[in-house]
Amino acid sequence: MPDYIIMMFWNKKRWFLFFLLWEVFISCNNGNPASDAKITPYEKGKEVYDRTCVACHLASGKGIATTFPPLEKSDFLILGKTAAITQVIKGKTGALIVNGMPYNNIMPPQGLSDEDVANVLTYVYGSFGNIGTKVTAADVKTVRSTLH
Numbered sequence: 001m002p003d004y005i006i007m008m009f010w011n012k013k014r015w016f017l018f019f020l021l022w023e024v025f026i027s028c029n030n031g032n033p034a035s036d037a038k039i040t041p042y043e044k045g046k047e048v049y050d051r052t053c054v055a056c057h058l059a060s061g062k063g064i065a066t067t068f069p070p071l072e073k074s075d076f077l078i079l080g081k082t083a084a085i086t087q088v089i090k091g092k093t094g095a096l097i098v099n100g101m102p103y104n105n106i107m108p109p110q111g112l113s114d115e116d117v118a119n120v121l122t123y124v125y126g127s128f129g130n131i132g133t134k135v136t137a138a139d140v141k142t143v144r145s146t147l148h
Helices: 003-028 041-052 081-090 114-125 137-146
Strands: 092-098 101-107
Touching: 041 114, 081 114, 081 137, 114 137
Parallel strands: none
Antiparallel strands: 092 101
16 A cells, blocks of 8 residues: 555544544533633632522622612621521521611522532622622531531
8 A cells, every 4th residue: 555545544543533532522521621620619609699599689689679688788798607608508588687678588498509508608708799708618518517
């Protein structure tokens, strides 16, 4: 067989192998060449917020007057991480005062993993003019272990 035919097949095999490996790389990263390890807890928290919280608390975090309390500059969040974590895990029924305004509605338990609770609260604490507290999955696990 002539050398140029052998080289032609060899080059096709190399390209095929290159594209095959590239497809494996892309599929292992869910179609995103950027690794999930580079996504911060804040960014993950925004994703959780957008799919779980935004319907009631709105994208602005302002909530809906007399119905859903604001997360924007919320004095409730200043009470500490434990209160916020408990609220997300257990939900809340009944009266609640936030920024001097009464709210009396239902927030159902969110059914989120420890990591999702930590990320969404890290996002909320770091957004809407709040104090920037970081919440970890270990914090959530500790609070969850004390709840019945």
